[in-house]
Amino acid sequence: MTMASLFCVIYFVCCIVFSIATGSPGDTDAHSTTTCCIRESKIIIAGFDLRRRPIILDIGQCKKGCKDGSTDAQADHTPCPHRGTCRPNRTRIEQVRLYGPEKEFEVVEECACLARRTGCGRQTLTQVLFPDSPYEVEVDVGACQGHCHQGHGSCSPLRNRTIQVPGPNGAECVSVIEECQCASPCYRVQHFQSFYDTKIDDKTFEIKKIERRLDVGKCVGSCGENSNTFRCVMRSPDNVKECLMSLQHRDKSCTASSYSQHTYTASDLRQRTLFSIKDCACQ
Numbered sequence: 001m002t003m004a005s006l007f008c009v010i011y012f013v014c015c016i017v018f019s020i021a022t023g024s025p026g027d028t029d030a031h032s033t034t035t036c037c038i039r040e041s042k043i044i045i046a047g048f049d050l051r052r053r054p055i056i057l058d059i060g061q062c063k064k065g066c067k068d069g070s071t072d073a074q075a076d077h078t079p080c081p082h083r084g085t086c087r088p089n090r091t092r093i094e095q096v097r098l099y100g101p102e103k104e105f106e107v108v109e110e111c112a113c114l115a116r117r118t119g120c121g122r123q124t125l126t127q128v129l130f131p132d133s134p135y136e137v138e139v140d141v142g143a144c145q146g147h148c149h150q151g152h153g154s155c156s157p158l159r160n161r162t163i164q165v166p167g168p169n170g171a172e173c174v175s176v177i178e179e180c181q182c183a184s185p186c187y188r189v190q191h192f193q194s195f196y197d198t199k200i201d202d203k204t205f206e207i208k209k210i211e212r213r214l215d216v217g218k219c220v221g222s223c224g225e226n227s228n229t230f231r232c233v234m235r236s237p238d239n240v241k242e243c244l245m246s247l248q249h250r251d252k253s254c255t256a257s258s259y260s261q262h263t264y265t266a267s268d269l270r271q272r273t274l275f276s277i278k279d280c281a282c283q
Contacts, residue, residue, distance in 0.1 A: 036064060036065065036080045036081065036086075036113055037062060037063075037064060037065075037080055037084075037086035037087075037111045037112055037113040038062070038063055038064075038065050038111060039060050039061070039062060039063075039108055039109070039110065039111045040060070040061060040062075040063050041058050041060060041061075042058065042059050042060055042061040042108075043056060043057070043058055044056075044057055044059055044105075045057075046096045046098065046103065046105060047096065047098035047099065047100070047103060048098060048099045049097075049098065049099060050099055052099060055096060055098065057094065057096065057105060057107070058107070059094075059105055059106070059107050059108065060088075060107055060108035060109070061108060062086045062087055062088055062108060062111035063086060063111075064080055064086045080113035080114075081113065083116050084113040084114055084115050084116055085113070085114050085116060085145070086111055086112075086113055086114075087111065087112065087114050087123075087143070087145065088108045088109075088110070088111055088125065089110055089111065089112040089114070089124065089125060089126065090108075090109045090110035090125075090126045090127075090128070091106050091107060091108050091109055091125065091126070091127050091128070092106075092107050092109055092127065092128035092129075092131045093105070093106060093107075093127065093128070093129050093130075093131075094106075094107045094131070106127075109128070114145065116147075117145060117146035117147065118146070118147065119146050119147065119148075119182075120144065120145075120146035120147070120148055120155035120180050120181055120182045121144070121145065121146050121155075121180055122142050122143070122144060122145075122177055122178070122179060122180050123142070123143050123144075123145045124140050124142065124143075125140065125141055125142055125143040126138050126139070126140055126141075127139050127140075127141045127174075129165055129167070129172075129174070130167055130168070133168070135166060135167050135168055137165055137166075139163070139165065139174055139176065140176070141174065141175070141176050141177065142176055142177030142178070143177065144156055144157055144177060144180035145180075146180070148182035149182070152182040153182050153183045153184040153185065153187070154182065154183070154185070155180055155181075155182060156180065156181065156182075156183040156187060156221070157177045157179070157180055157189065157220075158178075158179045158180055158181040158183070158189055158190065159177075159178045159179040159189065159190045160175050160176060160177055160178060160189070161175075161176050161178055162174065162175055162176070163176055183221070184221070185221045185222055185223065185254075185282075186219065186220075186221040186222065186223055186254035186280050186281060186282050187219070187220065187221050187254075187280055188217050188218070188219060188220075188277055188278075188279060188280045189217070189218050189219075189220050190215050190217065190218075191215065191216055191217055191218035192213055192214065192215055192216070193213075193214050193216045193274065194211065194212065194213050194214075195211075195212055195214070195264065195266075195274070196209040196210065196211060196212070196266075196267060197209070197210045197211075197212045197264040197265060198210075198264075198265040198266060198267055198269060199265070200269075209267065212264065214262055214274060214276060215276065216274060216275070216276045216277065217256070217276055217277030217278070217280075218277065219254045219255055219256055219277060219280035220254065220280075221254045221280070222254065223252040223253060223254055223282035231246060231247050232245070232246045233245050233246060233247055234246075252282045252283060253282070253283070254280055254281075254282055255280065255281070255283055256277040256278075256279070256280055257278075257279045257280060257281035257283065258277075258278040258279045259275045259276060259277060259278060260275070260276045260278050261273055261274075261275060261276075262274045262275075262276060
């Protein structure tokens with residue numbers, strides 16, 4: 001055996017040993033494409049049962065990190081590729097019977113790295129209703145995700161629709177997001193009202209009912225946590241920092257700030273007016 005042949009044999013054996021010790025090339029590829037968004041436990045006390053014992057529930061949460069056999073310290077600092085966001089893509093509604101009214105909790109089942117959007121838009125979010133029952137069903141309820149420029153609020157639902165889902169107590173209504181937009185914490189969403197507009201034919205004097213559909217709008221959102229806010233109306237003459245009497249402020253709420261008017265003729269031939277919300281504000 002020549003020296004060149006011996007060197008080739010030794011090199012081949014070393015490659016086999018190294019492959020066994022570190023894993024095959026296929027394993028390396030799997031390692032590099034492993035998901036970098038994992039579900040981790042988030043334990044809460046959902047309430048108390050009829051015997052006043054605490055009910056523990058794992059609602060889960062999504063966290064950036066790779067399940068690749070690396071240490072937790074390494075996984076904690078491994079981001080989603082291409083600056084993606086780690087978000088739930090499958091949840092379930094868990095009904096918990098408590099001491100008192102029954103409550104529903106949204107439990108995260110699966111997480112995924114989602115591509116970062118350039119703007120605000122709707123993304124798929126699968127929600128499992130009535131899990132582990134004959135009525136179990138999956139519904140894409142949607143979620144709003146994306147970046148909004150400074151001063152343009154956050155990515156929020158603009159238009160929803162309601163669907164009926166059969167359940168053990170009959171049909172239940174589920175709200176599904178259809179469209180998203182950048183909006184302030186208090187903003188207007190579409191909300192339609194249907195009615196008949198009665199018209200009388202000028203020639204035949206026949207009464208006709210024309211179906212109308214008007215976007216009357218609805219104000220949604222929050223105005224911050226400002227409950228139990230007090231304003232001092234009388235201070236001590238000896239110490240201006242000491243308040244002797246105060247009045248509680250009325251909490252601000254997200255309500256309509258301007259309207260538009262729409263007139264129609266009802267079936268009794270009387271004029272009726274509908275008000276459509278134009279803008280919403282905290283007031």
